[in-house]
Amino acid sequence: MNIVVCVKQVPDTTEVRIDPVTGTLVREGIPSIINPDDKGGLEAALVLKEKVGARVTVLSMGPPQADLALREALAMGADEAILLSDARFGGADTWATSSTLAAALRKLEWDLVICGRQAIDGDTAQVGPQVAEHLGVPQVSYASELSLEADGKAVVVKRVFEDGYQRVRAKLPCLVTALKDMNTPRYMSVAGVFDAYKAEIKIWKLEDLDVDPANIGLKGSPTRVKKSYTKGTKSAGKVYEVDPKEGARIIVENLKERFII
Amino acid sequence: MDFSTDKEHALLAEMYRAFAEAEVKPLAKETDEKELFPEETVRKMARYGMMGIPFPKEYGGAGGDNLAYIQAVEALSKVCGTTGVILSAHTSLCAAPIYEYGSEEQKRKYLPPLARGEKLGAFGLTEPNAGTDAAGQQTTAEAREDHWLLNGSKLFITNAGPAETYIVLAMTDKSKGTRGISAFIVEKGMPGFTIGKKEEKMGIRGSSTCELIFENVRLPKENLLGKEGGGFGLAMKTLDGGRIGIAAQALGLAQGAIDETVSYVKERKQFGKAIAQFQNTQFQLADMQAKTDAARLLVYRAAFLKDRKLPYSVEAATAKLFASETAMEVTTKAVQLHGGYGYTREYPVERMMRDAKITEIYEGTSEVQRMVISAAMLK
Numbered sequence: 001m002n003i004v005v006c007v008k009q010v011p012d013t014t015e016v017r018i019d020p021v022t023g024t025l026v027r028e029g030i031p032s033i034i035n036p037d038d039k040g041g042l043e044a045a046l047v048l049k050e051k052v053g054a055r056v057t058v059l060s061m062g063p064p065q066a067d068l069a070l071r072e073a074l075a076m077g078a079d080e081a082i083l084l085s086d087a088r089f090g091g092a093d094t095w096a097t098s099s100t101l102a103a104a105l106r107k108l109e110w111d112l113v114i115c116g117r118q119a120i121d122g123d124t125a126q127v128g129p130q131v132a133e134h135l136g137v138p139q140v141s142y143a144s145e146l147s148l149e150a151d152g153k154a155v156v157v158k159r160v161f162e163d164g165y166q167r168v169r170a171k172l173p174c175l176v177t178a179l180k181d182m183n184t185p186r187y188m189s190v191a192g193v194f195d196a197y198k199a200e201i202k203i204w205k206l207e208d209l210d211v212d213p214a215n216i217g218l219k220g221s222p223t224r225v226k227k228s229y230t231k232g233t234k235s236a237g238k239v240y241e242v243d244p245k246e247g248a249r250i251i252v253e254n255l256k257e258r259f260i261i
Numbered sequence: 262m263d264f265s266t267d268k269e270h271a272l273l274a275e276m277y278r279a280f281a282e283a284e285v286k287p288l289a290k291e292t293d294e295k296e297l298f299p300e301e302t303v304r305k306m307a308r309y310g311m312m313g314i315p316f317p318k319e320y321g322g323a324g325g326d327n328l329a330y331i332q333a334v335e336a337l338s339k340v341c342g343t344t345g346v347i348l349s350a351h352t353s354l355c356a357a358p359i360y361e362y363g364s365e366e367q368k369r370k371y372l373p374p375l376a377r378g379e380k381l382g383a384f385g386l387t388e389p390n391a392g393t394d395a396a397g398q399q400t401t402a403e404a405r406e407d408h409w410l411l412n413g414s415k416l417f418i419t420n421a422g423p424a425e426t427y428i429v430l431a432m433t434d435k436s437k438g439t440r441g442i443s444a445f446i447v448e449k450g451m452p453g454f455t456i457g458k459k460e461e462k463m464g465i466r467g468s469s470t471c472e473l474i475f476e477n478v479r480l481p482k483e484n485l486l487g488k489e490g491g492g493f494g495l496a497m498k499t500l501d502g503g504r505i506g507i508a509a510q511a512l513g514l515a516q517g518a519i520d521e522t523v524s525y526v527k528e529r530k531q532f533g534k535a536i537a538q539f540q541n542t543q544f545q546l547a548d549m550q551a552k553t554d555a556a557r558l559l560v561y562r563a564a565f566l567k568d569r570k571l572p573y574s575v576e577a578a579t580a581k582l583f584a585s586e587t588a589m590e591v592t593t594k595a596v597q598l599h600g601g602y603g604y605t606r607e608y609p610v611e612r613m614m615r616d617a618k619i620t621e622i623y624e625g626t627s628e629v630q631r632m633v634i635s636a637a638m639l640k
Contacts, residue, residue, distance in 0.1 A: 071272060188276040190310035190323035190333075197269045 009069035037116025041178030075188035091218025098130030103211035277336035292467035307378020321373030338513025342616030343467035349506030355382025385415035421471035464615030511588035585620035
């Protein structure tokens, strides 16, 4: 079984600040990490590797320094790493990104593609599903559990929503988007780190992919960011210490005052 | 000249940090208070290859180097001095002499279970009447026809109890003094080998420190490690390596205490402002970090030399002397900057201070390190 895990290197947003003047992320000095949902997906793939002997390839699109995220994935136990890195891929929105990733996936042999649900620096949750659409394979998003059926021909995925879950069986090949909560990713191993730096990371450029240049990079991105800003902080609410009945009356009164009801 | 670590070691540092923060730090307080040997942590360390970092893969190791190993001791000690010394004694004092002095057969037999962390290792040199003066060994190994007969006892042995593989020094020919000392591999469960009293210590309280007792232990001939009469040299070389590990433990304790103090002084308010805003706090912190950085360079230098198979004995002594005294000074200052809270067990700095003290004593006291350094200067 061959599994490709798509990973994105992201700034560790738990440590990120927004420049109050420009409204953009202050990236200087912020450590880069593997996007948490992607890392959950990688762990799920590595568990399958241990159980059924799957071969795990990690695929990323990013600048040359995204190499570090792939080395980390190798040090955790992935078998192979491919970085799609070309200045012409830069500035991509989700459409251009998914077009590029799908082009790379067409070159690879796989039974299962795992993407993280969404990246913490974008939160779109679009790339995984778009990749599945480009490739014309079934997609199962929001996976909190993933297992392979005994015959190895389908996966069973628990899809989690705010108010419930579905258990879905999908025939391979398919694409699954993973939640970080689905597992606790393993650490890198010491031997893994040394091996990761002996391993070759394949770098694929535009010429290596069969993709329409009109669908990649900034030029191939239909999304335009009009403005990005930090939401103002809400004012402290009012606290009423009253019985439930009076509480309900106050709520209704306030909602009416604001013409909400 | 480049003083930064390379990419592998930078990534490893990140791995160790993540592991120590999540797996070791939460247990450190209880490990100390209840004097619990952190067995589960050792199993986790084994899973990630941390019990055999500098040994080749063919012997079950991670295929790393000494710098990678001492980085691990440093990172663990930053949050838990006990865990740091368990790794240091296991790696430097037991697995390393087997790797460096063992026959191919001994290496195949003993090293893989140690390096994979399936077994824990220990080293027995110190006796009630032989510590720094190693030549005062009273433990004897008499050559019999097809075995060695081991009698005597060892004191203050780190990892004793949980450990299954022990390197033990014993007199094989008293008339030859230090040249009559030999090293042996002794295994837990051998008839006549028992673990004696467990010490109640000031610090590193989760580390198991016990007496080893040998009563007519019949050791197979092939358990002699290195040459007959070569035990003293083996022990001294082994301690050279061990000193880098202990220096790394001291370094971790110092940096750990600084990190705790930096967080504390930003929070703690006196006279209407955070104590971090007082110049005394700032200057103390600067001194603490400057010395700790200097210690780090000395420790890494010693590991760097060992990795390149260059002489490192004096450099290891220098690193241990400076790092351990820095750890003692820095942790004491950390307690002072924490004020009354620092003296309570609510904060970890008092534990770090207690843990730091032993680094000036074991694997060669600071006085022994001064002897080693000055002897090289005056020869």
